[in-house]
Amino acid sequence: MPLARDAEAVLVARFKALADPTRFAIFRLVAAQQEPICACDVVARFDLSQPTISHHMKILHDAGLITVERRGVWAYYAVVPEAVEFVTHMLGSLVPAQLGATA
């Protein structure tokens, strides 16, 4: 079944955003939270400068994987569960059911 061209572009952009070990580790931390996580806490966990963290967050945000909210001097990040579900659903739908079932 063909994917809409837009859906395909979104999907590839999300793969690209997750295709870097550091960025994936940051995303994993954000995704694991029940509440938005402060940039200060992300900086504290990684041996990276705040601008570097911000750069990775921008790429994740541009790909629709996280939200960014400013509260005072700090940004707060949260996963977009629907964006992750979109990726898992689309990717899962690429493999015919019979193949998937016997795997």
Add this chain to the structure above:
Amino acid sequence: MPLARDAEAVLVARFKALADPTRFAIFRLVAAQQEPICACDVVARFDLSQPTISHHMKILHDAGLITVERRGVWAYYAVVPEAVEFVTHMLGSLVPAQLGATA
């Protein structure tokens, strides 16, 4: 929950392999087949040279997403359903269940 370092590396390598529009389109074609698909048929579907197709296939193969089998002069490609399931499962498990459920 921390992912094993190896699992994380495998996951990121698969994201990287899928993070190119052309390669993703090729992968989608391979993944949709019930039987291994001949390189000749892949070449026929894309406006790309055989070496370019082979290059993309090598990256997908190195990431564990497809198998390559030689039959006479042609290579045949098939999706590895478990590899796709690994990605969807790992990615899905990053988001806390409560968040996923209310999304």
